[in-house]
Amino acid sequence: MREMVRAEELTRVFNGLTAVDHVTFGVREGEIFGFLGPNGAGKTTTIHMLTTVLKPTGGRAEVCGYDVVKEPEKVRKSIGVVPQEYTADEDLTGYENVMLCADLYGLPREEGRKRALELLSLVQLEPFKDKRVETYSGGMRRRLELACGLINRPKVLFLDEPTLGLDVQTRASIWEHILSLRENFGMTVFLTTHYLEEADHLCDRIAIIDHGKIVEEGSPSELKDSLGGDLLTLECEGEGVEEILRALEGVREVKAEGREYRVKVTRGETVAPLLLKALGEKGLTVKRLSLAKPTLDEVYLEKTGKSLRDQGESPEEVIKQRVTLWRARR
């Protein structure tokens, strides 16, 4: 399958600080690909390089087959960008903002008007299109940004932290919009996030990025499987339980704590019945059994040695995020 984004050893250094450190990855056509990492990991910097806003200090990248440094104009025409911040102009109406984007892409007036109205109703902003953006809530602003990013019918859409600061319900509605884009238009999406559920829910493939480096890449289920499978926790009284468990196929590791056993298995659904049967045959009864699938959080912890929490950032970044969060809350 064709790759719509290709980065080779892509690097960006800011006066001595390596924000993006030799990252190599590809995004296939029609795929939703996510960069998952904490604040300051280098996600935005990567998007900026791919969208020709920042120049790489090393490596190379292609978007839609065009080199981001050598053919920036061609890249710009084929992509849509929804930045991390709310960039819509507060003093203009929603419609005026989308039309501004249409003009920046050089769409003919009529075509621009038509698409603007289409997109505004797609993101359910039609009733508010003539209101100043000042009066919009966070979710409305994000949807407006989405409409702006789609005005040129991009082949690849870049979304930087698309649900930053939004509440759970609004977040879910933005997810629906993003998923429907792939469904209806076969759009390729590159997104960044520091929300695990978001990466898990939306992405076909994820790259975990930390300190500018990709530490792991794969589909959410591959990543979770890489942890060594599911966790079965059971309570069982009697002798020799541990030995029976160890002898079962698919069991990787057993930890006993009194009558409680924590069993790491490849696939919980298939091992659990076998386990019950084997114990039953020896006349042992299981009092309680639970199956836990690994979460991306555990993957993240395993790969980076820390939980996904906010870390240090540049002052500009802090201001931008505060502005974004402040606007999101209204």
Next chain:
Amino acid sequence: MEGQEVGGRPLQGFLALTKRELKKWYKEPLLLLITVLQPLIWMVFLGKAMNLGAVFGGGVPPELARGLMLRSFGTTDYFSFMATGMIAVTCLFTTMFTGFSIIWDRRLGFLNKVLSTPVSRASVIFSKVVYATLRSSFQVLIILVAAFALGLKVGPGFHPLHLLGVFLVAFMVCVTFSSLFLMLALRSTRWEAPMAMVNLMLMPLMFASNVFFPLELMPGWLRAIASVNPLSYTNDAVRQFTIWRLDRGALLRDLAYLGLFSLTISSLSVYLAKKYLSR
């Protein structure tokens, strides 16, 4: 422009960006009010309060004082000299803010979004230049109206059409300074450095020019600086169009200098924008 505005009208992106700036301006009543008040305050405080004519005339017979004034200022009325000087000063101050507006756009992420679209980098710069110029022209209009209302003494041979010349000159000086200030702020994400730089430039630009005094009254070294300062040429041309007798040779020199200066600086700013706007 780089011919990327495919399918659309020529200059479409540029016009859209300019329209955005203008909308922001007139949709904000406070901003509009400041735009109106600023030149008036300058004029009233400096033109009417600081009457250099009285300083000159102190202790000498009125006839002699008038002669002295006329010889050095080209007019007997210091207010007229000052008020016409305010045109360039207002342009200077208003264009100064274009530099900050691009930093503001960068901080809010708007600039990054614009830079990721096919709109040409020149459009990004020129939309701000044109906005600053239009805003300044509006202020020039206010100054002219106020100056006439407060008793501006026009020179011999004055014709109302000369006022168009004033706008032409204002246009050139605005292009010059807005390009200059944009250039300084092209790569900044912070206010501090450009702010310091502007502060450093503002006073010398203003005082090493003929805004307040004619060049003839200055010490040699100051006159040397003032005589390359585009503000001096602006004032000279504006005064020729309004309060002095129009001297064709000198006027042509002024216009040529300003034209060349604005063309050079604006080309340079576009060149730098293409190179450095994407960091």
